[in-house]
Amino acid sequence: MSLHDPVPAPEDAGIQIRNLTVSYDTDRGRFHALNDVTLDIRPRHITGFIGESGSGKTTLAMAMMNAIHNPGRIDGGSVLLEGAGDVLRLKGEELRRLHGRYFGFVFQASSNSLNPLKRIGAQLMDLGRSHGVTDLRALLREAKTLAERMGMDGDRVLTSYQHELSGGMRQRVGIIFALVLKARVIILDEPTTALDMLSQQAVLEIVRTIHQERGLTTVIITHDMGVVAEMADRVVVLYAGRVVEEGPTQSVLRHPRHPYTRGLIHAIPRITGNLHDVEPLQGTPPDLATIPTIGCVFRERCPIRAPICDTVAPTPTSAHGDGIVTCHGVDQHD
Numbered sequence: 001m002s003l004h005d006p007v008p009a010p011e012d013a014g015i016q017i018r019n020l021t022v023s024y025d026t027d028r029g030r031f032h033a034l035n036d037v038t039l040d041i042r043p044r045h046i047t048g049f050i051g052e053s054g055s056g057k058t059t060l061a062m063a064m065m066n067a068i069h070n071p072g073r074i075d076g077g078s079v080l081l082e083g084a085g086d087v088l089r090l091k092g093e094e095l096r097r098l099h100g101r102y103f104g105f106v107f108q109a110s111s112n113s114l115n116p117l118k119r120i121g122a123q124l125m126d127l128g129r130s131h132g133v134t135d136l137r138a139l140l141r142e143a144k145t146l147a148e149r150m151g152m153d154g155d156r157v158l159t160s161y162q163h164e165l166s167g168g169m170r171q172r173v174g175i176i177f178a179l180v181l182k183a184r185v186i187i188l189d190e191p192t193t194a195l196d197m198l199s200q201q202a203v204l205e206i207v208r209t210i211h212q213e214r215g216l217t218t219v220i221i222t223h224d225m226g227v228v229a230e231m232a233d234r235v236v237v238l239y240a241g242r243v244v245e246e247g248p249t250q251s252v253l254r255h256p257r258h259p260y261t262r263g264l265i266h267a268i269p270r271i272t273g274n275l276h277d278v279e280p281l282q283g284t285p286p287d288l289a290t291i292p293t294i295g296c297v298f299r300e301r302c303p304i305r306a307p308i309c310d311t312v313a314p315t316p317t318s319a320h321g322d323g324i325v326t327c328h329g330v331d332q333h334d
């Protein structure tokens with residue numbers, strides 16, 4: 001139940017994304033950063049978004065919250081959030097209230113979202129006030145508990161300015177901000193990149209525990225396949241703004257169907273476990289200005305390219321039981 005809102009968000013906040021297309025206006029033209037993305041984010045699951053830099057992970061997360069700003073634009077589609085309807089139809093105060101009730105978001109560079117001139121505790125109170133929290137003491141107690149569960153001195157964190165905290169501590173503070181309002185959907189964009197292995201483990205552990213305790217809908221965006229393997233129930237693989245594969249993590253990581261997913265997994269020693277098996281992914285990450293507009297967007301880098309890939313874009317087919325793969329080269333039935 002929300003700390004502050006008389007109408008609680010439903011326990012299970014699943015999200016159905018349908019045909020979502022987002023573009024950015026750049027000095028080279030307007031390009032699609034997400035192209036016709038259809039995806040279900042399941043409640044009480046941790047979903048990992050993976051894909052190379054520029055594949056659209058952050059854009060997808062922001063679009064799910066209807067938080068795409070200039071020079072970006074949502075061109076079409078819908079984002080149905082259980083209990084709230086189509087998020088893309090909301091704006092202004094309604095959207096702000098929805099963000100407070102439902103979403104906790106940790107930005108990719110979370111230290112940038114802190115105010116350098118205010119102590120962390122004061123910023124937490126501002127956050128609470130802006131979302132109508134009346135019991136600010138309870139909010140601070142909750143933040144202190146979270147800080148301590150993440151291995152920090154709670155009092156010290158609350159009385160510090162951002163520059164008094166290490167990069168790793170700031171990252172954990174970002175996570176506290178996302179959790180403290182009791183949101184139902186938590187989105188963590190690269191939550192552990194500034195952390196050493198031990199702190200990373202501590203942070204992932206608390207995220208997982210709170211996810212379970214509160215029955216959250218959690219999304220983790222990461223480059224780190226180890227984090228996905230350890231944390232995510234399901235994984236979404238993005239390439240050039242398309243979902244190329246989606247399914248239960250174990251199945252996708254053990255039996256990747258899309259050649260891009262295979263490439264990603266083989267490029268990482270932590271998954272194969274053998275340094276000799278590591279093969280860098282061929283080619284360079286896609287540039288939106290030059291990706292093909294007809295046929296398959298991955299074909300230039302694809303080891304199983306066929307003539308049809310030049311002319312026809314593959315459509316999602318069923319894979320991994322209840323998941324999908326978007327590739328002409330895979331068997332349609334499994």
Ligand SMILES: Nc1ncnc2c1ncn2[C@@H]1O[C@H](COP(=O)(O)OP(=O)(O)OP(=O)(O)O)[C@@H](O)[C@H]1O
Pocket residue numbers: 024025026033051052053054055056057058059060070071072108287288
């Ligand atoms: N504000 C913006 N203006 C113009 N183009 C943008 C903007 N934000 C993102 N893009 C473009 O949209 C595409 C997707 O970017 P996005 O940040 O969503 O990728 P990402 O998968 O999160 O990458 P990373 O792993 O580097 O964080 C990229 O080609 C990027 O250049």
Ligand SMILES: [Mg+2]
Pocket residue numbers: 057058059108189
């Ligand atoms: Mg990103």
